[in-house]
Amino acid sequence: MNYYALIIGGFIIVGLAITAFGWRGFQKGKANQQWPSITGQISSTTLTSAENDLLPDIRFSYTVDGKHYEGRVEFPPGTMPMPGFASAQLEKYPAGSPVTVHYNPQQPEQATLEPGRANDDWLILAMGIGFTAIGVLAMFFSG
Secondary structure, three states, X not given: OOHHHHHHHHHHHHHHHHHHHHHHHHHHHHHHOOOOEEEEEEEEEEEXXXXXXXXXXXXXXXXXXXXXXXXXXXXXXXXXXXXXXXXXXXXXXXXXXXXXXXXXXXXXXXXXXXXOOOOOHHHHHHHXXXXXXXXXXXXHOOO
């Protein structure tokens, strides 16, 4: 069994999977920038603590075509905020304040307060391309 070929194949497969995931994030960010927006309201803000991080729980409400919806500010999985992150978010979105809600017109229950790409979407895409490139280069130069 050629373990070197398995490792190279693994790099290529993992690279392609990460690239697809990063590309999906880019497309999602691009799509939600086109969503219509309405005025909603921050319904509650609290601090939630997990083992090694502290993230705020920010909930908002909005109405589309006479139907009431509730949303939540989502943070990417694995977010490890810097000190002061939660308090900055709570100051940005105080309970009872009006906010601009961007919602999916096909599925109004999908909404966000901050449309567009996340700041680190490019990093995920770059990692995927890098893994794929390492695998492909190793395949060509393996002699």
